[in-house]
Amino acid sequence: MPGKILYVEDNPQNMRLVKKILIAAGYEVLEAYEGLVGIATAAREQPDLILMDINLPDINGLEATQRLKASPQLSWIPIIAVTANAMHGDRDNCLAAGCDGYLAKPVMKNELLNTVSVFLSQSTGARSGGVS
Numbered sequence: 001m002p003g004k005i006l007y008v009e010d011n012p013q014n015m016r017l018v019k020k021i022l023i024a025a026g027y028e029v030l031e032a033y034e035g036l037v038g039i040a041t042a043a044r045e046q047p048d049l050i051l052m053d054i055n056l057p058d059i060n061g062l063e064a065t066q067r068l069k070a071s072p073q074l075s076w077i078p079i080i081a082v083t084a085n086a087m088h089g090d091r092d093n094c095l096a097a098g099c100d101g102y103l104a105k106p107v108m109k110n111e112l113l114n115t116v117s118v119f120l121s122q123s124t125g126a127r128s129g130g131v132s
Helices: 012-024 035-045 061-070 090-096 109-128
Strands: 004-008 028-032 049-052 079-083 101-104
Touching (some): 012 028, 012 109, 061 079, 061 090, 079 090, 079 109, 090 101, 101 109
Parallel strands (some): 049 079, 079 101
């Protein structure tokens, strides 16, 4: 199996589109519509990768990312910001908060799949290195 991906996204249309692309490529996709639910789901399910929207209804994606990266049990999971925040400096803000990658919306299918593939191949190495 290619990998288990958690997508934290409050917009149902965005969730449906990204989920459709990922499932068609053979990935298992978990859903969370709020940041706190995303953190709880990550702790319970230990996904191989997290796609994190930044503008969420409870805590924002940057805060959720910081909490995930602060957890020794979850810090190894790569987090890719997937956001409409595409102004100058937004990418740097996401990376500074702990995101490992950045994708601007609207998400392009090939860019999404290529980015996911790269980070999953890195994640597999981190996980097999004894980090769990």
